[in-house]
Amino acid sequence: MPKITYSDAGTAALAEEMRRDPTVFEFCTDATESLLDEFGPVRIRTTPITENTFTGMAVGAAGSGYRPVVNWRQVTFGFVAMDPIVNQACKIHYMFGGQQKFPITFRAAVGGGTKLAAQHSQSPYSMFMNLAGLKVILPSTPYDMKGLLKAAIRDDNPVMSFESNRLMGLEGEVPDEDYVVPIGKADIKREGIDITVVGIAWMVQEALAAAETMDKEGVSVEVVDPRTLAPMDGDTIRASVRKTGRLLVADEAGPTAGASAEIISLATEDPETFKAMKAPAHRVCALDTPIPYSPVLEDHVFPNRERIAEGIRAVLSAR
Amino acid sequence: MHPSPEMQREMLRQMNTIRRFEERATQDYLAGDIFGVVHSYIGEEAVAVGVCSALEDGDQIVSTHRGHGHCIAKGADLDRMMAELYGRETGYCKGKGGSMHIADFDIGMLGANGIVGGGIPIATGAGLAAQMDGKGRVAVSFFGDGASNAGSFHESLNIAATWKLPMLYVCENNRYAANTAAAATHAQEDVATRALGYDMPGVIVDGNDISAVYDAATTAVARARAGEGPTLIECKTYRWGRHTERPSQAEPRPANEVEEWKTRDPIPRLVEALKEQQGQLTDEEWEEMDREILARISSAVAYAKASAFPKPEAALDDVFSGEVA
Structure with a gap:
């Protein structure tokens, strides 16, 4: 079985799901080169520095039949988008009586060890665990990263994928073939x-x-x-x-x-x-x-x- | 493009439906049958109806906290709207949303929204989806003068113009953000001039003149469908009521200003315009139309009252879509 890093397992998950489902696309402020090369700028959308707005756009696109992946890199930048996460994405499936699904995957690195001081070393997942209507995943291995992220992208609900800064370079065995790690299973x-x-x-x-x-x-x-x-x-x-x-x-x-x-x-x-x-x-x-x-x-x-x-x-x- | 007499009569019917719906919603709210709060759209009817008349069925809109007018103009069902206000299980949101959160995705009404400025990015995302679908659909963001000062407005306009999204940004400038006068919060009086910074057309129209609103929207829709990008339309208008219909709601606006704007009522303006066109509307026809609308509103209220409240345990439904592990 090939060994790849935790970080590359995340990229592989997104690439596999984008190949599998043409409605999956990514908003990011800084594109991953391999994804941009394979999928082009329409589906790997490099945005202006507008976390609040491109996260809100993901809500509108999800409600119009797409499966956006929103990549803020660090959770720090996700805080700029609290309105569309907290007030909109987590609540409107419920608030609108379940009439529409909002499949959105948010990706954010968390944790310290990077010597980047207080803003870029945060682990605020319990803040988001408080939000009814949001699922929160946080993998500890490259295998779980790929499987959980793929499950998140396929999920019909908003899912927050927190990813550990400390583990980005961790290598582990990850199958090339398709698999998911079910959300909600320890x-x-x-x-x-x-x-x-x-x-x-x-x-x-x-x-x-x-x-x-x-x-x-x-x-x-x-x-x-x-x-x-x-x-x-x-x-x-x-x-x-x-x-x-x-x-x-x-x-x-x-x-x-x-x-x-x-x-x-x-x-x-x-x-x-x-x-x-x-x-x-x-x-x-x-x-x-x-x-x-x-x-x-x-x-x-x-x-x-x-x-x-x-x-x-x-x-x-x-x- | 001037609307046909037939279309103008339909616009009149829709504007008056909004007027009568809001009157009844306010009355029933004050009687205690409707909960929370009601934000009345009375006075601004020509904006929602003028813009939505320029749209096709597949086009999408995103509304604001003052959203009943947009719902009706996009074709929402009055029974399910009133049932939602009444908190009943037959309401659009099964009683989970109320006045500020009515949505009907089947007709392209992507939701009213309790966050000022919160709907603008959502509409822009619908516009991006429309562009990616490539079927000529457009998306409309309705918002007020208050939201035009929010970052989401500026960020969205920049993205929409950069990506040439098929969007209409419709600012309902009613001169007040809740109780705060736009004059005290806007560096420039006009919102439309901000379009210049985002390289898109910025159009100012009399928001109480439905033909002017319709013309501007028609031009903007054609531009959007042609792939030429978004337009900002600023509709100068006024709400007759206070920010909300809550009895304790403050009213900082001068009485003579309110009265002066009531003389610019968009409904009689259209009635008179139709009457002036030979044979397009008589007093009798107008009275008959109004009677029909009042009867329709009454039947919506009857539907709401005859509907059951949700079962308490329904509070646990729809937190997530699908099965949850």
Whole structure:
């Protein structure tokens, strides 16, 4: 099976869906050369710097029979388009009584590690998880990137595809053939029996590394990747926690009202899962600050594999 | 291109339908049968009807918070409109939208919108879809003087002109953004002059003269269908009512200004124009037309009242399209 990067898996997904469906086209402020070469400027539409307007145009085009993909590059630029996302795309299928579907895929890179300071190092996915009518995906591997993005483009609803800055260069096996990863299905990335670590995006990779460390200490870690943040696959997370009796959530975003808080609620508000728990749930998240520039400061703010391992030890020693 | 007498009578019928619909909606809102808020289009009827009369069935429009007139002019069903205002399950949006959010995609009415300026990019996206389809369809964005100061207006005009999209941008300049006078918020009095910066025609018309609106729209539609790009049409008009029909709604406008604009009522203007054309309209015919329209509005209200409210659990329907994992 060919190995390609997380970033190239996203490009491959879009190219495959554009070949498959002539109604798929992209709005972007900066075209990917291979896509522009293959599909031309009508379907790879390089726009003026007008995130608010080309995102709103995607709503109008989707309501007129197309499947636009809106690529802001960084989520930072997506914030310029909050009206068409929040007030329009997420609500008008419902608000208009379901009479029209609005299949739109939004693409935005999230997370830090790039030394780009506070604006271009954001992980605001919980803000978007709050929007009824929007699905939110966040892959952790090249395989999931291609499969989830293809599923997003085929979905009849607005889907926010968050993509991790840290993982863009990560290589992994990705089949050339057509496949989709279903939206709303979590994945057990590593099986274990002593503790469930739910990781998000880059934190899945860090959790897998921490699991290797803990393995040497005689601790068996199960790593669960939600893959879709909305709607969240609570069943898979709860089943894992019932099996291991312990839960740690690792997230590159801050903890406050975050995806981590939602995951812990989904597990602990279920009586059977709560009864099976042998220790309080625990979070390993970024500190609640804007992300600083200097490497020393940035490293201090973000979680990593060492902090996950420390967190696992803390949960295991809790009584 | 001057509209035929037959078309003018149809325009009159539509304008008066909007007038009578808005009167009844306001009355029933004040009686507590319609909820939330109602933004009346009375006074501006010639804009929606004049522009939509220049369109074909497949053409698309995007409306504003003051959207009833655009719906009616595009051919929306009065029963389903009134049922939506009444919050009933037979309404256009099954009671999920209300007055500010009526849409009918089957007739190319892509929705009213509660965000000032929010509809302009959506209309522009419909225009892009029309261009990509290549079937000669056009899209119309209706918006007010308030929205013409929003970034979405300027961004959309620039894109539409650069890509030569088949668009009409129709500014209903009623001189007030809610309660704020355009005179206090516009660097220049005219909105149409902004078209110059985007290399498209900018046309100013008397928005209370339906023939003038229709002529300007017809020219712009022909230009759009020919692939020559968008046109900005500024219709100078006025709303008779306050921003909303809420009893507590502020009224900052001078009384004499309101009264002066009422003398420019687009409906009697068209009635008189038709009467002056030999045999095109008599007093009796006009009275009969009005009676028919009033009866039609009454039957729409009866339909709404006879319709059930949605079941409470229907609140969970249509959050997503299709099956959700």
